[in-house]
Amino acid sequence: MKVILKETIESLGIIGSEVNVADGYARNYLLPQKKAILATPQNRKVMEQMKVRVQAQIAKERAIAEELAARLNEISVTLSAKVADEGKLYGSVTVQDIVRALLEQNVEVERRQLLLPEPIKALGTYKVPVRVYKGVEPEITVEVVPAA
Template sequence: MKVILKETIESLGIIGSEVNVADGYARNYLLPQSKAIPATPQNRKVMEQIKVRVQAQIAKERAIAEELAALLSQISITISAKVADEGKLYGSVSVQDITRALQDQNVEVERRQLLLPEPIKAIGIYKIPVRVYKGVEPEITVEVVPAT
């Protein structure tokens, strides 16, 4: 089913774009939550009329995201963990640990924005990308050190 997005949805697209989604996803989630409208000729005309506002909102969201990206790219956090032999950790450093360390520095980032493919299991310095906006992914520096 073709729908027009009324807000930016990370996995689908930006506000005002026309996307093709599964019928059930549209009927059960997007339409009842008012996140999208059916892509009918009448709705396309309405969206064309408000496209100027949509473009301004996209530009505003992107500018805010780029400011946040500049801030995040300068952030470096240190996490101490118990270490076993050869620099391996007893546990692992997960997304929750990184989020908590960022909150200690008064930086609010949602867990799903951190693109950590797998938990960190060794000491060292890691670059973790953060998805702030579509196409804007700064990297934060995470240093895992042995706990004393």
């Protein structure tokens, strides 16, 4: 089913774009939540008229995202963990641990925004990308140190 997005949805696209989604997803989620409208010729005309406002919204979202990205590039997080032999951790440092440490620094990011491919299982310094907006992915520095 083709729908036109009324707001930016990370997994689908930006506001105003026409996307093809599963019928059930559109009927049960996007349309009732007013996150999208059906892609009919009449709705396309309405969205064309709203395009100026949409472009302004996209520019605003991107500016906010780039401002946050500049802040995130400067952030460094230090996490302490119990260490076994040869610098290996007993557990691992997960996305939730990093989010919690960022909250302590008054930086709010969602778990799914952190692009950590797998949990950190050794001491060291790591660069973790954060998806703030489409095409805006700053990196935060995560340093894992042994617990005292």
